[in-house]
Amino acid sequence: MTSKTASIYDWVDERLGLTELADFARHKTVPVHAQSFWYYWGGISLFLFLVQCFTGVLLLVYYHPGADAYESVRQITFVMHFGWLIRSAHSWSANLMIFSILVHMFSVYFMKAYRKPREFGWLSGMALLGVASVFGFSGYLLPMDDLSYFATKVGLQIPAAIPWIGPIIGNMLRGGLEVNEFTVQRFFALHVVVLPALFLPLFGFHLWLVQRHGNAMPPAEEARPFLQRKTMPFFPNFLRKDLAMWLISLNILALLSSVFPWSLGKQADMLVPAPQGIHPEWYFMSPFEMLKLLGMVKWLQGEPGEIAGILIFTLGILLWVLIPFYDTSKESGRRGRAAHYFGLIAVSALLATTAIGYWTIR
Amino acid sequence: MSQVLNIPPIVKEPAEPGEQASRRAFLVAAGAAGLCYTAALAYPIYRYLASPEEMESSATAVTEVTLKDAQKIPSGSVLMFKFGTAPAMLIHHEDGRWVALTAVCTHLGCTVQYEPQADRIHCGCHGGVYNAYTGANVSGPPPKPLKLFKVAVNETGVNVSRT
Numbered sequence: 379m380t381s382k383t384a385s386i387y388d389w390v391d392e393r394l395g396l397t398e399l400a401d402f403a404r405h406k407t408v409p410v411h412a413q414s415f416w417y418y419w420g421g422i423s424l425f426l427f428l429v430q431c432f433t434g435v436l437l438l439v440y441y442h443p444g445a446d447a448y449e450s451v452r453q454i455t456f457v458m459h460f461g462w463l464i465r466s467a468h469s470w471s472a473n474l475m476i477f478s479i480l481v482h483m484f485s486v487y488f489m490k491a492y493r494k495p496r497e498f499g500w501l502s503g504m505a506l507l508g509v510a511s512v513f514g515f516s517g518y519l520l521p522m523d524d525l526s527y528f529a530t531k532v533g534l535q536i537p538a539a540i541p542w543i544g545p546i547i548g549n550m551l552r553g554g555l556e557v558n559e560f561t562v563q564r565f566f567a568l569h570v571v572v573l574p575a576l577f578l579p580l581f582g583f584h585l586w587l588v589q590r591h592g593n594a595m596p597p598a599e600e601a602r603p604f605l606q607r608k609t610m611p612f613f614p615n616f617l618r619k620d621l622a623m624w625l626i627s628l629n630i631l632a633l634l635s636s637v638f639p640w641s642l643g644k645q646a647d648m649l650v651p652a653p654q655g656i657h658p659e660w661y662f663m664s665p666f667e668m669l670k671l672l673g674m675v676k677w678l679q680g681e682p683g684e685i686a687g688i689l690i691f692t693l694g695i696l697l698w699v700l701i702p703f704y705d706t707s708k709e710s711g712r713r714g715r716a717a718h719y720f721g722l723i724a725v726s727a728l729l730a731t732t733a734i735g736y737w738t739i740r
Numbered sequence: 741m742s743q744v745l746n747i748p749p750i751v752k753e754p755a756e757p758g759e760q761a762s763r764r765a766f767l768v769a770a771g772a773a774g775l776c777y778t779a780a781l782a783y784p785i786y787r788y789l790a791s792p793e794e795m796e797s798s799a800t801a802v803t804e805v806t807l808k809d810a811q812k813i814p815s816g817s818v819l820m821f822k823f824g825t826a827p828a829m830l831i832h833h834e835d836g837r838w839v840a841l842t843a844v845c846t847h848l849g850c851t852v853q854y855e856p857q858a859d860r861i862h863c864g865c866h867g868g869v870y871n872a873y874t875g876a877n878v879s880g881p882p883p884k885p886l887k888l889f890k891v892a893v894n895e896t897g898v899n900v901s902r903t
Contacts, residue, residue: 436788458791460784 406612411599416485417616418623420477421590425580425624426475429631430513433468434570441520443566445559448645451648455613456643461549466635472514473630478662479507490714492702493592499591502584504699514659516569522562527646530565531557536669540682541725556648566635600708654738664728665691667735698724773891800824810898818854823900827851828889829870830898833859840900841875847882854868861886 391397408417440458442450452463481505486492492500519530534557538548553560599607610616644650658666668686672678678686697704697720705717802824810830813819819830820843827843831854842860845852850865854872861870868880875886892899 439789459787459794460787461791463784464788688848 390635397493401588403437403613404611406589407609408593408612408616409595409599410594410608410610411483413489413596413599416489418480418620419485419594421620422623422627423475423478423482426471426478426589427626428630429471429628430468430475431574433471436568437468437632440660443563447559447562447566448522451642453466453521458571462639463635466638466640468633470638471631471634472517473659473661474627476510476514479510480661484725485508486594486737487701488718489594489596490717492703492705493594493708494702494706496587496591497585498704499587500702501699502580502587506577506580507582509573509580511661513569513573513577514661516565518659519562519565520555520569521642522646523643524646524650524653525643525656527557527648528652529658530561532656532666533658533662536665536684536688539681539683539688557646597708597714610717646702657735657739658738660732663735664731665729665737670730671734751862795880796825800826805900806897807890807900808897811893811895816856818856820851821900824882828890829854830899830900833872837873838874838891838893838898840891840898841870841886842889843886845882846877846884846886847880 538544672687673683815859829843845863868882869878
């Protein structure tokens with residue numbers, strides 16, 4: 379470094395503490411073991427979230443919420459140069475982000491990374507997944523085409539089935555008795571203002587915890603003596619691999635969004651019957667199918683089935699979220715095994731109901 | 741719980757000349773690939789954001805506007821209209837003469853106003869004044885006159901075109 383750059387560095391360092399940051403980065407390590415691959419999925423989710431922010435702002439440049447929502451999306455897709463690509467990237471990246479968050483969550487679950495002292499990491503992560511799915515649900519309506527219209531109409535029936543307060547919640551979310559331009563307007567406010575305002579601080583908290591506690595190791599690795607464990611420096615080794623994953627994700631995203639551009643249906647019209655085989659996004663398929671299956675049970679037909687479905691699903695999610703307070707011990711005891719089997723059951727139930735959902739639509 | 745490991749310092753062996761050349765070649769290739777990537781991302785985004793501008797550029801190519809029924813506006817009054825994308829004004833003077841000019845102040849681009857009592861064109865932003873017949877900048881900050889259009893009045897309307 380020449381004396382001039384050194385003096386600029388010193389000036390900035392004195393005010394921002396760059397040396398401390400560099401020291402921190404130098405000493406941060408990441409465990410290396412057979413399951414290290416799963417460490418990248420949080421970073422991939424972050425990358426896709428950044429893509430969402432970026433493409434979302436670009437869509438915001440031409441999108442109109444309210445009565446001419448459909449017309450503005452039609453214009454973005456067919457009139458503006460490369461508008462189809464930006465919209466397609468936003469939709470594809472949303473789906474890939476939910477997918478990578480789910481992979482991240484299940485890897486954390488099966489590596490038992492929610493145990494002490496990482497309970498808050500698990501809880502904040504679950505909250506982030508919750509916000510991400512509301513992002514998905516609210517964003518799906520914004521183009522106001524036939525699919526998004528009916529998906530929202532059906533989706534809002536679920537909270538509306540809650541006894542007593544359900545109808546009030548339903549009307550609150552819809553902004554009236556029907557899904558219309560008022561619904562788009564408030565979903566838009568939710569999607570671009572309220573949800574980011576919830577997501578960003580939660581995400582900051584989540585990342586801060588990861589820095590504080592470091593990467594969790596799977597129990598088998600933790601059982602090894604300290605000197606037999608392998609690590610790699612975070613900077614630059616892990617970061618370089620992380621960025622390589624980002625590049626791979628970007629390539630996959632570019633490929634998907636240009637080869638399979640996201641379609642735009644016909645303008646939503648409540649007088650036109652719902653298209654055949656209409657179904658929710660894949661990440662909502664499982665609860666949708668569970669409700670349908672419960673409705674087929676003879677003594678659960680109609681409203682009791684809906685309420686039972688909501689109850690079972692809520693209970694399942696609640697157990698899932700509270701797992702760090704059940705499976706607390708570092709030794710793989712009875713509770714540890716029970717949590718593992720609960721995880722396997724949950725994954726199989728999700729996969730099975732999703733598969734049945736797509737099978738019956740076909 | 742970050743663990744501090746004592747990593748032995750990396751001792752750099754003096755690089756062979758060939759090794760150094762291949763490292764340079766790698767860096768150049770990586771840099772070029774990075775530039776291609778950036779360009780491939782930036783180009784669609786630029787075109788996307790520039791779309792309205794490109795649509796307008798076809799509108800600015802307009803050379804002639806027909807104002808239907810504009811021949812009916814009374815003398816001593818003005819009709820504001822769009823010539824391409826920019827505002828323009830058609831003035832029917834008290835003496836019966838027709839004048840059409842751009843209505844964009846040459847100072848900082850505000851839309852100017854015709855004042856029939858004073859028979860002048862005035863800009864509300866910084867007090868620029870123009871002659872209402874010739875468009876000449878008379879007083880205030882405007883550096884240039886307003887551009888005049890050719891006017892042809894007939895029974896069905898007024899035809900305004902570039903001179």
